[in-house]
Structures are given as structure tokens and as C-alpha cells.
Amino acid sequence: MYLNGSSTQQIADSLTELGCKTKKNNDVWSSSTILQILQNERHCGDVLARKTWTPNYLDHKSRKNNQDRNQYRKVGHHEAIISRDDFIAVQKLITNAKYGNKEILPELHVIQEGSLSGFISINPRWSGFKARDYFEASQSVLKPANMNVPDTITASAGSFDLRDYEVARGQFFSSVGRISVSFSYKQISFNKDAIRKFPNIKFVELLIHPSSKLLAIRPCSSETKNKVQWSRLKDGQLIPKPISGAAFLPTLYEIFKWDKKCKYRILGVAHQKDNENVLIFNMDDTEIRIPTSTNDVSAPNNNMPDTISDSKSVLAYPADWMNSFGNNYYTQSQAPELTEFTADKNWQTASESKPYKEPELQTTPKETIIQNIKNIITEIKGDTQ
Secondary structure, three states: OOOOOOOHHHHHHHHHHOOOOOOOOOOOOOHHHHHHHHOOHHHHOOEEEOOEEOOOOOOOOOEEOOOOOOOEEEOOOOOOOOOHHHHHHHHHHHHHHOOOOOOOOOOEEEEOOOOOOOOEEEOOOOOOOOHHHHHHHHHOOOOOOOOOOOOOOOOOOOOOOOOOOEEEOHHHOOOOOOOEEEEOOOEEEEOHHHHHOOOOOOEEEEEEEOOOOEEEEEEOOOOOOOEEEOEEEEOOEEEEOOEEOOOOHHHHHHHHOOOOOOEEEEEEEEEEEOOEEEEEEEEEEEEEEEEOOOOOOOOHHHEEEEEEEOOOEEEEEEHHHOOOOEEEHHHHHOOHHHHOOOOOOOOOOOOOEEEEOOOOOOOOOHHHHHHHHHHHHHHHHHHHO
């Protein structure tokens, strides 16, 4: 019934009207009960372990496991009563319904040409995709170019040998005048310096390259399907406007292996050529704000806390920054956020993203669903007479 377009409340009302009893022998069905049934993986033959966890051994109160601890799934544990594709389609419908989407499978869009090839266009209202979906969509557009630093570096006569030199990280200096973006688990905020790189632009498109761990921002019009508003007018000037991302940010946190309790800040690079403008952020180069309420400030992703702190959080950096000032000079010179935007290349930053066609789910045909619903209702009515 849910695949046929009925809401959980409509299904509950139908079962109540038919006189069906709930598991607890109640006469009235609720929307929440229907939702629990629809989300039960046992119906497609699987078993999911560790749905709850106990934070405190003293009170032994269990909580729902919202990715707080590892979970374990056994596929094909027992005979299924519905097809796996039907179950997956229902989960996507449920997830997207939270944010106003009605489609079973909203499509990911990937850029297939130019310097942004392999980047995925993000919309904050898309919530049904997991990290794996982003990687598969991006990898469907493969580049022949080898982005690794060559083993042998040939220096011209009179040039310096910089193999033992490092490019100091921008985070170790004052960030005044530098563009930056800040992430929390529910929203994104750009600073004023980033906004000024796109004069008089209120809307932008967010693009992510999951394998390269890069975030790209390009200007767009108010008609662009995947637009987000990153600025607003105040006293005649554009100022930053936080972008709500409750639908897709959990997936980005998963891609970047971030801790959902922490906030992250990344410095970016602006590229401009003729009428093309784009901002690029390397999501591996992060400052982390760890809440002081966290028991072990060094826990998230092996990040080492710095000495800078306030009453609410501690500023930390990745642990592998401890023994260096930055990346090797030649490694840094080959970074994709730099090499893809040289003057001699055709950037094509305005290239439209194309739908990435996932393998289609073989869901039960609509006609079959309708007929099955009629048969079940007829059978129930016959049993109650």
C-alpha cells in the first residue's frame, strides 16, 4: 500500500476500519506502528543487530543506535515475505518523505566533462542516498589522467630542488581575508570572504567529489534545480546565510569520516578565468571543534587537540599534522584542486550535471500491487464475517 502511494496514516486508518488487531491486540492502528512495520528489515529476510545501545552501565538505560555504535547485518538470514527491492524502495520513500520529496528514487547528478568532472551535484532535500551511492556515481566518470606525483622529478638548469621543502598549511597562519566554510551536523556556513568572491550572487550549487575529498562551489541562478541560498541582503549588502543540510549532511559526514558531534572548518581556494568562477575546498585539511562535553577530546578520527579552547569546545587538527608543517612541495603542486584549474586548461565549470542511472530496482509492478491489496482486503473481510 505504501508503494502504491498510501501514507502511513491512511494505511493505519484502513487496518482500523477493517477490524484488524495490532500486535498488542489493540483495535486502533497508529501511523508510528505502520512505520515500524515498514522499516523492519526482517520482512526481506535480513537481521540487523545492535539496534540499541547502553551509554551508561550504571542506569542501564538503552538508546536507539543512531550510528553511535557499529551495527551488524546478516543478509538472507531467513525466508523473506517481501522482495528486497520492494523493501529498499520503501526505505527510500520514507527517507525522502521527511524532506518533502515524493519520488522513490531521486537521481544523483554527476558532471561528466571539464575540470569538475566526477563532481556530484548536491541538493539539501535529497536524503535517500548513502556514501556508496556518491562514490559509484562519481566513479562512473573516470579520468585517464594520473594525478599522482611522478617518481622522477626533472629540474631545469638553474632551478631549485625543492624535494625536501613543505608548503606550510594555511591553518597555521591568520585566516583573515581567507575564504572558509564551516560544517556542523545540520548546517553549512560560508564566511564573508567567500561570499565576496561571487559578487551579487545569492544562489550557488554545491558539488562534491567523494574520492578526492573536494567540495566545489559554483554560482547559479534562482532557476537552478539544485540551488542553495548562501547569502541574503542586509542594509544593502550581501551577508552569509546558513544552509540547512539535515537531509544530506549525515552522508557527507560519513564520506569524510567525520564525528557528528564535532564542527569542522576548511579554508578554500578561489579560481577565476574569464567569466568562470569556482571555489574549491579540500575536505582533508580541516580544523575541528570538539565539544568540551566529549569525554575524550582526542577520540574523533585520531585528531590531536590543540591548546586553543573556549568554554564550549577545543580546537583540534588531524594527528598526522603533528610532525610536519604541510605537504611536500611537489605533492602540493600536483593537488587536484590546483592542477585542474591552470590557465592552459578548458575548465568548463558551467557544465551541466547529468543524471547517474543506478541499477534499477525491480519493484513489484503497480498493477500487481493493486491486485494484491484487493485480494488481501477481500480475504480479511471474509474472515471477519
